[in-house]
Every structure is written in C-alpha cells, then in structure tokens.
Amino acid sequence: MTRGLASLRRINPTILVFVVLLAAICWMSPLYRTPxxxxxxxxxxxxxVILSCGQSFVLIAGGFDLASGSLITLVVVACALIxxxxxxxxxxxxxxxxxxxxxxxxxxxxxxxxxxxxxxxxTLGTLLSVKGIxxxxxxxxxxxxLPANLRFFGRYVxxxxxxxxxxxxxxxxxIISIAIMAWLMHGTNFGxxxxxxxxxxxxxxxxxxPVRRFRMLTFVISALASxxxxxxxxxxxxxxVDVGTGYELQAISAAVIGGVxxxxxxxxxxxxxxxGLTLYALxxxxxxxxxxxxxxxxxxxxxxxAAAALSARRGRRI
Amino acid sequence: xxxxxxxxxxTTEPEALLTMRDISKSFLGVRVLSHIGFDCxxxxxxxxxxxxxxxxxxxxxxxxxxxxxDEGTIVLDGTVRRFTHPSQARAAGxxxxxxxxxxxxxxSVAENIxxxxxxxxxxxxxxxxxxxxxxxxxxxLGSTIEPQAQTGDLTIAEQQVVEIAKxxxxxxxxxxxxxxxxxxxxxxxxxxxxxxxxxxxTGVAIIYISHRMREVFEIADRVTVLKDGRGMAxxxxxxxxxxxxxxxxxxxxxxxxxxxxxxxxxxxxVLQIQDxxxxxxxxxxxxxxxxxxxxxxxxxxSGKMELARAIFGDEPFTSGEITLLSGAAAxxxxxxxxxxxxxxxxxxxxxxxxGLRQSLRDNALVVRRSLSRALALPSRxxxxxxxxxxxxxxVEMRAADVDAPVGRLSGGNQQKVIVARWxxxxxxxxxxxxxxxxxDVGAKAAIYGLLRDYAESGGAVLMISSDLTEIIGESDRIAxxxxxxxxxELPPGASEEAIMxxxxxxxxVAEALA
Numbered sequence: 005m006t007r008g009l010a011s012l013r014r015i016n017p018t019i020l021v022f023v024v025l026l027a028a029i030c031w032m033s034p035l036y037r038t039p040x041x042x043x044x045x046x047x048x049x050x051x052x053v054i055l056s057c058g059q060s061f062v063l064i065a066g067g068f069d070l071a072s073g074s075l076i077t078l079v080v081v082a083c084a085l086i087x088x089x090x091x092x093x094x095x096x097x098x099x100x101x102x103x104x105x106x107x108x109x110x111x112x113x114x115x116x117x118x119x120x121x122x123x124x125x126x127t128l129g130t131l132l133s134v135k136g137i138x139x140x141x142x143x144x145x146x147x148x149x150l151p152a153n154l155r156f157f158g159r160y161v162x163x164x165x166x167x168x169x170x171x172x173x174x175x176x177x178x179i180i181s182i183a184i185m186a187w188l189m190h191g192t193n194f195g196x197x198x199x200x201x202x203x204x205x206x207x208x209x210x211x212x213x214p215v216r217r218f219r220m221l222t223f224v225i226s227a228l229a230s231x232x233x234x235x236x237x238x239x240x241x242x243x244x245v246d247v248g249t250g251y252e253l254q255a256i257s258a259a260v261i262g263g264v265x266x267x268x269x270x271x272x273x274x275x276x277x278x279x280g281l282t283l284y285a286l287x288x289x290x291x292x293x294x295x296x297x298x299x300x301x302x303x304x305x306x307x308x309x310a311a312a313a314l315s316a317r318r319g320r321r322i
Numbered sequence: 323x324x325x326x327x328x329x330x331x332x333t334t335e336p337e338a339l340l341t342m343r344d345i346s347k348s349f350l351g352v353r354v355l356s357h358i359g360f361d362c363x364x365x366x367x368x369x370x371x372x373x374x375x376x377x378x379x380x381x382x383x384x385x386x387x388x389x390x391x392d393e394g395t396i397v398l399d400g401t402v403r404r405f406t407h408p409s410q411a412r413a414a415g416x417x418x419x420x421x422x423x424x425x426x427x428x429x430s431v432a433e434n435i436x437x438x439x440x441x442x443x444x445x446x447x448x449x450x451x452x453x454x455x456x457x458x459x460x461x462x463l464g465s466t467i468e469p470q471a472q473t474g475d476l477t478i479a480e481q482q483v484v485e486i487a488k489x490x491x492x493x494x495x496x497x498x499x500x501x502x503x504x505x506x507x508x509x510x511x512x513x514x515x516x517x518x519x520x521x522x523x524t525g526v527a528i529i530y531i532s533h534r535m536r537e538v539f540e541i542a543d544r545v546t547v548l549k550d551g552r553g554m555a556x557x558x559x560x561x562x563x564x565x566x567x568x569x570x571x572x573x574x575x576x577x578x579x580x581x582x583x584x585x586x587x588x589x590x591x592v593l594q595i596q597d598x599x600x601x602x603x604x605x606x607x608x609x610x611x612x613x614x615x616x617x618x619x620x621x622x623x624s625g626k627m628e629l630a631r632a633i634f635g636d637e638p639f640t641s642g643e644i645t646l647l648s649g650a651a652a653x654x655x656x657x658x659x660x661x662x663x664x665x666x667x668x669x670x671x672x673x674x675x676x677g678l679r680q681s682l683r684d685n686a687l688v689v690r691r692s693l694s695r696a697l698a699l700p701s702r703x704x705x706x707x708x709x710x711x712x713x714x715x716x717v718e719m720r721a722a723d724v725d726a727p728v729g730r731l732s733g734g735n736q737q738k739v740i741v742a743r744w745x746x747x748x749x750x751x752x753x754x755x756x757x758x759x760x761x762d763v764g765a766k767a768a769i770y771g772l773l774r775d776y777a778e779s780g781g782a783v784l785m786i787s788s789d790l791t792e793i794i795g796e797s798d799r800i801a802x803x804x805x806x807x808x809x810x811e812l813p814p815g816a817s818e819e820a821i822m823x824x825x826x827x828x829x830x831v832a833e834a835l836a
Binding site: 192193194196197199200203204206207208209210211212213214218269270 | 689
C-alpha cells in the first residue's frame, strides 16, 4: 500500500502533465470531448506507448535500443513484400515479422552482452544494418500494399459498441501489450532483477543474477514491442521506407518523460505508459495550435534533453 | 566519570587553537547533537570516537561549514567564527580529508593540489612553478610522488597524501581525518601515521576519526567519545584504554565483541583446493570444514582478495583441483557458485554489494530471486514481512521501512542487508571479505555473532580481513598470505606479531622461521 503510494508520488508529475495536455486538447478541439474521440487519440498513441514500454526494459537494465525505429520499417516492408497484398499470406507475414524481431533482438543482445560493445553503439549499428536490409529488400521504393486483414490491427474500429460507440482494435492490442510487459516488469523475478542489474550490474552478478542473459532478453522484448508497433503503424499509415524513422528517439524520450532513468536502475511500466501518452498528446496539441511540422523535431529534442536532465536529478536523489 | 570531570583543559593546559563550545543541532525536531564541547590544540592529535550516528560527522560538518549549528560557538585562534559555507571554513584554515577522496583522477597531482588556485603569470597558469611548489609540498610530507603523475594512477594511500598536500596548500591549521585508514593496509597506515606525526610536530591541530581502536590509541594525544549526540568524556592518552573507550561508546566491554569459538569439532570437508593457481595466485592448498571459520590475513596485494574471488568464480583458478561439497568446481562463475551454495560478502559493499537506489527489500531478496525461476511471481517475497522479520531479528536490525532505498541506511545496516540476503539463501560456504569495514562497534559485534552462529549451524566461513583484531578474535584457523601464496597457517589466538612477520616478510622468511 505504502509502496503504491510512494511510486504514485514519484510518477505523479507525468500523469499530471498528461492530464493538463489532454484538457488543453479537449479545450482546443471538440472532436476529443467524446469517448470515441479519446479512444481515437489512444489508437494513434498506441505505437509510441508500446515502444516506450519495450524500450523501458532496455533502459532500466542500463542500455539503449536505437534499432527499434528501423525495425518498424523492416517489419512494414516485410509484411508488404510477403503478402503482396494477398490476405491469405497475412498470418505468415505476422509470424515472419515476430521472427525477424526476435532475431534482431537476439543479435543486439548478444553483441552487447557477450561482445561488451556499448549498447548505444551496437544498436546504432543494427539501426543502419536493419534499415539497409529494408531498403535493399524493397528496392529502395515502397513496394506493394498491406492486405486489409493486416491493416485491421492498426486501422479497424468496431462500431456500435455500448457506452463508447466506437472502439479501435489498436486499443485492444495496446492494452494486451501493456498487460504483458507490466507483468514481466513488476510481476516476475526477471523484472525485479532488471532494476537491480541496471542499478549495479556488478552487485547483481555477485549475487548470482544471470546478468548477461537478462540483458539480452531486454533487447528481445524491445524488438518484439517494435514489431507490434510496426504492425499498428503499417495499419494506419501504409507502406513506406520512412514509416519507422525517428521512433527510437520518441520511445526513449517517452520513457524518460515517464521517469525511467537513463543508465538504468529506476523506472516503471506505469511511467512508461504515461510518458508515451504525454509525448503523443504534446504532438497532437502542437498540431492543433498549428505548430510547423519541422519544428516538432526540434521540440522533441528539447524535451529529450530536459527529461534526461530531470531524470539525472531524480536518479541522484537517493 | 567524576574523575574525568576533573580534567580541566581550560585552565591548566595551553590555549586550544580550535574550540567548539556547547554545540547543539537538530534535524526536523530530532536532536542529533546536544551541548557538545570539543577543542583541539596546535600540535595535538585529538581522536573523536563514537558509533555511527553518535554525531561525529554532524559535528565535523558544522566545523567545515556544511551546515550551521543551532546553538554554540566555534572559536578559532581566539576569534569567534561562524561558517555558512565550506569555502569559508577552508579559507579560515580548516581542512578535511574525507574517506572518499575528492581528487580529479584524470588530472596531474600538481593540478589537483592547486585546483582553483593555480599560480599564474600574465593570466596563464605557471606550470613550472606549480610543479615546483607541488614537489616541495609533497616532500614536506616525506613523499616522493611525481607532481606530473596522473592522479588516478596512484594508489589510494598516495592519493591521500596528495589530498593532505592539497589541504596544507591553503594553510590549513586544523586538519580533520575522517576514517583515513579504511582503504589502507597495515604498512600504508603506518606511513600515514608518520605523516600525521610530522604534521603534529609542525603545529597542525589534528582531529582524527576512526573505527579502528588500535590506531586511535597509537596516535591520539586525547580521545573524546560521543554517544547519541552527547559528549561522554574527553580522556588523555593515558586514561584511554580500549576497554574504557569502548565501554563509553557502546556501554559494553571489548571482550564481548567476539563470540566464543567453535564448540564442536569441525565436520565434513566443504571446500578443498589442491595446487590452485591463476594469474594472481600460486600453489594454493586449502581445506575448509563445516563449522569452521578460517581467517585469511595478508597485506594489500598479498592475494587474499584474489583468493576470495577465485573461489567464488569471479576470477576462477586456471589450474589445480577445486572440490566443493564433494563435486568438482570447473568452469566456475559467480552464478554457478551461488547455485552450488557459496555466498560472498564483497569488501566494497557500495560498488559490489548493493543497488543503492533499490529498496531494502529488493536488495535483501536479490539472491533468492536469482535462484528462483525467472518468470515466477515474486509475490511471496513482496508480501513476506514474516521472512524479513525473522531475518532482520537475526541480524539485529529494525525493518523500519523495507521500501526505503538502501543507500539511505548507515554502513552497518547496509552490511546487515547483505548478510540477510545470503542467510535467506542458506549457503554451505560463506566467503566474507572485510566484513566489518567502516561500520560501528555495535554492528561489528552483531556480524561476528552472526558468522559464528552460521558456522555453529554447520556452515563454513572463509573470512578475508585486514583487521587483525577480528582475524585473531573470530578465526578458528588463520591463513597468512603473501605474494599470491598461503605462506603459513597459524592456530587460533596467534599473536599479531606472528601474523605480521609472515605477512610482511613473505614465503622465504616463513620457511626460514619454520
């Protein structure tokens, strides 16, 4: 009980900021004042939130995963090429996507955990390689399109749902993803040990924790989260070689906004979720006030720096 | 106590250089210092003793301007001073040598000594003069450290000398040493004591804080004991016997510090090493039985820590035969060692033992979690006050707030958390390195008791320590190491002189002695 209260107090600022941003959005645009409007906001925030949660595993254990954005691109390109627009191939494409994701995660994990390469460099390398593969495979230009039953996850909205009216499929994917990751982080020995590993890997190792194996698994979890985000993004924005560009930094920004401390040892799924929501709400608000699109990137940079500075301060305060 | 009241330092003794009178301090309504009087004369070593939480650091922080006192005055050289910032205390001539050194590892020795006060000529740092001044300052301390050397490359002992030179470079007339020997071995400590003696001879007033009673008696002219924020007494060197000081500190005599030795004959062999060797160790032969506490003594660099790390699999033996509980221990790693029932209490609990930002609960449960299935629900651990109550009662600790970050606890309580972590795993062999480094006497006694209880219940303990008092007081057998070898094995109760002779002179002399 006291633990819950304490963690709530720690994360409170993010939730508060999100509520303020949401209020501002609703004030600016009547579209968002209905349950359906809020759900569609959630639908579009889903990829960032899922990425933020996956990225948090890597961050909490003391690493970075910069490969997630280009993995999204690869997944979308792969789905388009495998299905060739044929709905019959959708399940093959989905399985292949998760297979590719797991492979990229294992490669990242092995390079970092066994090769002792700093994760920020290792995953920067995978970012480029994975992006290169996606470009090669698609011939440099986005080819084909995704069949409707694949776009279902990102785009479809159930109508005539009691109470709320419309309910997007992506929100269901979001809730299931969060539930799985929250369980992994807060409901298992694995998750509890990740915090210890991120705080002091040496102490964790000397206490018998499987530090390298667990660190490797964080990259696999992050990669699988990226695949899920990629399937949703492909669903609502279609096939392009830019579909995932920049998402790795959005994921890191979101996690840090949510109180995950860079270099590890502190953070929660609740924080990661609200970090993602806050970032997305901010972008939505900037859109509504007519903020020029290119400046969004600049704003994101400033937010990343500010959040990192804040988290460094939080990390020091024992 | 009345006889102590009779020592009137105010009238008959020379005027003190520094006098702290009637100092009181409260934090959030809790009184941590209550009407403390303390003084130090030029050319005197005045030791400040007390358990953790007795108020030593608070008193020294008030002296150094880290925060002001609520009541009381500080008189330095006849003038009442009030420091509101550490820089003011520094400028007034008060220097502090902290346990954690404040040097920049990537800068040269000279740059560190004159940091922020570099001699300049025409607006440019005069490096030649800085080097000359640094060399002179160091040689005054009897040191030959090269001023251009990179500070991070020096040993801890040398860095301490640099830190002292840095304090003296601002004309410090009062020097506070806060646990200076904690990271040093016996030989290095001896060198430090010579430096302190020289400083005393030049008229510096020295305040010395240490948990090691032996050195307090070796170098102090007077000893002031604090307990629970009150001044218990100020004793002269002649009055300050170990028993008197410890009784004032904790209210019990020193003989109660160590539990009685093993009552039963040792049991089955737990660990056997034949001709164990790696890059740091050679020809290690060792047999450890259930119910035994084996002490391992040796100087810094003798290989005693490397032995602990080799057995635990952190830097395993590369040749030789190691048998643990009648199974071979090959391709060894810490994780494997833990799974086979080996526990390890590291010598540096902050960098190797604890996740300081994690809660007391998470730190205490880390071994159990590492041994359980990764996807198992830790719910039993999360609502396990019963387990904790039992464990913390066993380590004499109040589980006041198991959700508080462990970094907030005192050193003694942090050590108890690590002890509890291993007790929960029920190990067969326990390697403990410097188990009581930097913790107060009360916590020391608790840990000695726990180790003995553990051995009595059938465990085997290998205790690596630089503290000869605990090696002699706690061990059933004593192995002395030098040059990566075990040079001799001594019976319980061996004298300090015998241990030191082997530790300092190494294998050759040990053979000659035999």
